[in-house]
Amino acid sequence: MVIVMKPQATKEEIAGVEKLLQSLNFGVHISEGSERTIIGVIGDKRQLAETPLELMSGVDRVVHILEPYKLVGRAFHPESTTIKVGSQEIGGNRIVVMAGPCAVENEHQLLTTARFLKEQGATFLRGGAYKPRSSPYSFQGLEEEGLKILAQARKETGLLIVSEAVSPHSLEQIAKYADMVQIGARNMQNFNLLQEAGRSNMPVILKRGLSATIEEWLNAAEYIMSEGNYNIILCERGIRTFETYTRNTMDVSSIPSVKELSHLPVIADPSHGTGRWKLVTPMSRAAIAAGADGILVEVHPNPKEALSDGPQSLNFDSFTALMKDIRRIAGILGREI
Amino acid sequence: MVIVMKPQATKEEIAGVEKLLQSLNFGVHISEGSERTIIGVIGDKRQLAETPLELMSGVDRVVHILEPYKLVGRAFHPESTTIKVGSQEIGGNRIVVMAGPCAVENEHQLLTTARFLKEQGATFLRGGAYKPRSSPYSFQGLEEEGLKILAQARKETGLLIVSEAVSPHSLEQIAKYADMVQIGARNMQNFNLLQEAGRSNMPVILKRGLSATIEEWLNAAEYIMSEGNYNIILCERGIRTFETYTRNTMDVSSIPSVKELSHLPVIADPSHGTGRWKLVTPMSRAAIAAGADGILVEVHPNPKEALSDGPQSLNFDSFTALMKDIRRIAGILGREI
Amino acid sequence: MVIVMKPQATKEEIAGVEKLLQSLNFGVHISEGSERTIIGVIGDKRQLAETPLELMSGVDRVVHILEPYKLVGRAFHPESTTIKVGSQEIGGNRIVVMAGPCAVENEHQLLTTARFLKEQGATFLRGGAYKPRSSPYSFQGLEEEGLKILAQARKETGLLIVSEAVSPHSLEQIAKYADMVQIGARNMQNFNLLQEAGRSNMPVILKRGLSATIEEWLNAAEYIMSEGNYNIILCERGIRTFETYTRNTMDVSSIPSVKELSHLPVIADPSHGTGRWKLVTPMSRAAIAAGADGILVEVHPNPKEALSDGPQSLNFDSFTALMKDIRRIAGILGREI
Amino acid sequence: MVIVMKPQATKEEIAGVEKLLQSLNFGVHISEGSERTIIGVIGDKRQLAETPLELMSGVDRVVHILEPYKLVGRAFHPESTTIKVGSQEIGGNRIVVMAGPCAVENEHQLLTTARFLKEQGATFLRGGAYKPRSSPYSFQGLEEEGLKILAQARKETGLLIVSEAVSPHSLEQIAKYADMVQIGARNMQNFNLLQEAGRSNMPVILKRGLSATIEEWLNAAEYIMSEGNYNIILCERGIRTFETYTRNTMDVSSIPSVKELSHLPVIADPSHGTGRWKLVTPMSRAAIAAGADGILVEVHPNPKEALSDGPQSLNFDSFTALMKDIRRIAGILGREI
DSSP, rough: OOOEEEOOOOHHHHHHHHHHHHHHHEEEEEEEEESSSSEEEOOOOOTTTTSSSGGGGTTTEOOSSSSSTTTTBBBBBOOOOOEEEEEEEEEESSSSEEEOOSSSOOOOHHHHHHHHHHHHOOEEEOOOSSSSOSSSTOOOOTTHHHHHHHHHHHHOOOOEEEEEOOOHHHHHHHHHHEEEEEGGGGGTTTEEEEEEOOOOOOEEEHHHHHOOOOOHHHHHHHHHTTTTOEEEEEEEEOBSSSOHHHBBBOTTTTHHHHHBBBBOOOEEEEHHHHHHHHHHHHHHHHHHTTOOOOOEBBOOOGGGOOOGGGGGGGOOHHHHHHHHHHHHHHHHHTOOO | EEEOOTTTOOHHHEEEEHHHHTTOOEEEEEEESOOOEEEEEEEEEEGTTTTTTGGSSEEEEEEOOOOOOOTTSSSTTOSSEEEETTTESSSSSBBBBEEOOOOOHHHHHHHHHHHHHHTOOEEEEEEEESOSSSSTTSSSOHHHOOOHHHHHHHHHHHOOEEEESSSSSOOOOOOOOOEEEEEEETOOOOHHHHHHHHHSSSSSEEOTTTOOOHHHHHHHHHHHHHHTTOOEEEOOOHHHHHHHHSSSSTTTHHHHHHHHHHOOEEEEHHHHHSSSSHHHHHHHHHHTTTTTEEEEBBBBBBBGSSSOGGGGGGGGHHHHHHHHHHHHHHHHOOOOO | EEEEEOOOOOHHHHHHHHHHHHHOOEEEEEEESSSSSEEESSSOOGGGGGGGGGSTTTTEEEESOOOOOOOBBSTTTOOOOOEEETTTTSSSSBOEEEEOOOOHHHHHHHHHHHHHHHHHHEEEEEOOOSOOOTTTOOOOOOOOHHHHHHHHHHHHHHHHEEEEOOOOHHHHHHHHSEEEEEEEEEGGOOOOHHHHHHHHHHHHEEEEOOTOOHHHHHHHHHHHTTTTTOOOOEEEEEOOOOSSSSSSSSTHHHHHHHHHHHHSSSEEEEHHHHSHHHHHHHHEEEEEEEETTEEEEEEEEEEGGGGSOOGOOBBHHHHHHHHHHHHHHHHHOOOOO | EEEEEEETTOOHHHHHHHHHHTTTTTEEEEEEEESSSEEEEEEEEGTTTOOOOGGGGGGEEEEOOOOOOOTTTTTTOSSSOEEEETEEEESBBBBBEEEEEOOOOOHHHHHHHHHHHHHHHHHEOOSSSSOOOOSSOOOOOOTHHHHHHHHHHHHHHHHHHEEESSSSSHHHHHHHOEEEEEEEEGGTTTTHHHHHHSSSSSSSSEEOTTTTOHHHHHHHHHHHHTTTTEEEEEEOOOBBSSSSSSSSSTTTHHHHHHHHBBBEEEEOOOOHHSSSHHHHHHHHHHHTTOOEEEEEEBBSSSSGSSSSSGGGGGGGGHHHHHHHHHHHHHTTOBBBB
């Protein structure tokens, strides 16, 4: 941590800050610059987080040097982590494809999709049973009924199941029926839910919040990990910007950025990332080319009849083409699907 | 709802859309333009929300004409609503001042603050017992212990109590001890919590999410109201933009905008809105001048020692000056404090 | 400037950075922290701006401590500046009102408006002769013809004239006819135009760019000032955010922020800031309450027939009400109009 | 265009709008909905652009159906355009690589780079002679001297030259020495410069503005084209968002979006798009995978000594690896480099 004093700070003010820091057992380095004095603070700044040094007399600004997260960062865990889910591994050489409808609507829809996806080489089936919808008047999901249908699809196809939790209750239900739980963008800073997910023993897909910086996203993962659950997969799904042509702006550069900052696997969701099915295939290619460990895409047997997110869902033909494209890009990067 | 066909849409495609809409009992008006055909749809579009018309052959875009919320909008409820909380009324002629520390730290801190605020004319005491912090290593609040201290402050001063819920459990606890519950920015789209708040009978302060449009904010209020709780106060607290000098960008224009779109009261939180105590007074003046029904500000007897949000908290002297300023501005607008 | 080394930086790498800095005559302070070494650099970092220290072996990040601007900052010019334009002064106790139509359309429109504004107590007449329009098919302004009409209005009413330059040529023309030139938001980083304005001897209103941080805005002012023109008035006019209800999000907090960072006067343009005439009066009140030195508003005798920006223009009745409101708010702050 | 009336609009108000539109020779279709009346307007809305219908009595909102640009859109020009520059073609099957230093610094630096790039298969050499820098104290470029060095590099290597214009004067100079001119992000809405570029006969690379929507970007291209210059290449270079880890957020999805909306070629600049050299290669792969017609990257023989943008420049080794990667991705998409 570096404390920047005001240009007109007095010697007494500088000494005051020094004294406080020493009393808290921090090392202190004072540099008198041509225009300002800056004070380097040595020690774990996390212990200082609650002390508003900005308010001390003569202090202009406090500049944080260390990232606030520890467990999820590469600094103390340089090797990449792979997460095991059932027979699958995420974050290793093999790129994972998770696909399925936005919402589980009925047995026929889901099983048709699951069989098709299995055939195409996907290994995870996604489907929402509890849906976070911006309007209370929109379809909210089949809840436990939906989870049962997902479990049935697993039984038949062997696909692993991932579904979204929106509350402690739905998290418990998902733990009963699915293999992996998703925390959605709108709940990325629902710290209560993060802690609950941290106490469960399910692998967690943590989506990036609509307006979350990479640092906040990693802090959210730290919440889960600090409760003891180390099985976290990060998922870029688009951030909110001023552009209105796409539903969100998919931040492809967050993929290699997160790979640099954290040891956790990172996947991409181009369906929510763009909101337009025509962009899903080019953006899936882009995500894999940028280094993603997998993709999460919405596929529906008949998007025109989907109860939610139809405009961003791929039909079976488009998904077949997508798989072909990304298999070849994976190959270029020395990976496989 | 208006459906915009592609320039090259065929007669068959147009007829297809028309047929579908009629089968769903919608009225249809077709306008053949110089470049494109547009189809006006008559009926309640909320019934069509689940049908992805964008995917029909020949359709370019679907333009929504009606706002998705109903209960919170002025269209069907033109008069402004006032919310009664204990002996106070929010949204009427009197502007409310809610103040207190970010977090309840101990009895001494809170009671000192409460007595001072009472003296100054504030009517609500705010204080966090459950704190949503972006890092798991930051102070998370005193929980029930904090609520008990708040209740004690009410007993002694008569101030009404408002505190933030971060989960169904904390909501229940707050209902036991406080007069009003706050849903914070990070939980604005925690729909589960909104529904729980809608089922409680406490007045709710609903803060705007960091990246929520005004429409999404009103939709979130609609969630609460659709469960039967009509006592909602909206609170602007800054949105996330590219500017880094302030913690958030306080969208003062959302105040008169919400007043136009909704009948609900709206207040402003300049402490979180700016993140800098020096900006709190000018931005409180601005909020009242723009038509806010109240302000929610962080006040601490000694901000330098606050366990959270010190840099944005006012000390007692600054708060005294603030009250003087806003009283006079309220007067100009024919209101009082 | 502070250089943050990587956790695993070697002694040789640290010595390498130290040696380079010393060779450039900078003072160096090395602090070995618990996790990382940081290096404080003493001297004028502006001389280092071109040396990408981030690329040196072992360096993680470079943190800039000093603001990049000098002439416009308060650090070396603590007293507020007032700018004289004709008989008027901007930035002093008196709040200035600049008003007029978005575009000069014809003599009748402009003179009617000018006479009305004079009567109401405005001191500056604004009117666009060169219009930066996002589509080439929109009305582009009357050019020199428009300036002549403005000059005529000054002759008749005594109002001072401000008009926008969009190129070196229009800047020259405006210098012939007007009292003050405006650099618009879209040209805030048209550095060539800033330099030309810096070489002219006209007072300049510098609008904040749509996506400009406060620091970039002050840097743009520094461009003008570094060419010798010290007569600059900053103007907040809304920034681009994800919100679509308003045309832009007017950042009211930038007003007191700029007042703290710079000695220059700052005014606000609530017409462009919101894009909706109904919001112009509440946001004018908010701007004055937040400490603005003036406002710039669009007024049109008949907004329904305006050739540009009609939806955000006030008619005469609304402007009369606005003046009444802001006069009273000015009074509260010990200022006058 | 569709006019949405207020819920409480009277018959007279509806008739008033109808009458006005008919007087302007527009076709009118009135749909009386369950809650509101909407009025479809038939005819070229561009003629109505100046009439603020929003202000008519009873009107709530005006919804624009047609995009405001014409020449650059695919609606009237469905086939993709290829632009010829010297012996090269942009937008065809071959993907172009434009590379070089941010700024031309001296003959040695530029010729070393040019020879290397030629060898690697790049076809365009980029180098700034006029630099738009956010601070007036930063290196501003060698100006004509720099252009002469670029011309010399072309003579020796046969690479085509692209350089940025920042003013009408620099545009003229570039026309003398280079093959293609670039309009930078900060000048994307410098309409005067766009018009000058439209009157020149040089191919133009038009970078997307920092806060420009895709529609505004295409409108800026329309400015150039409406002056008669049809040789435009669009370039995505990152937009401004709240994320601070990267310099900008590169909007990869704008590449396939623009390909859908416009017939013009589109390339990507991952150097400015990310601001970090480590991200340039993964983001170049992503851009090509998403369908870009080329990339524009900063390469420097020794980034540590670059006078500008060192942290985002590739050295020769990294560029060699990048070329290898994108050649293989191009192959997958049936293209070549």
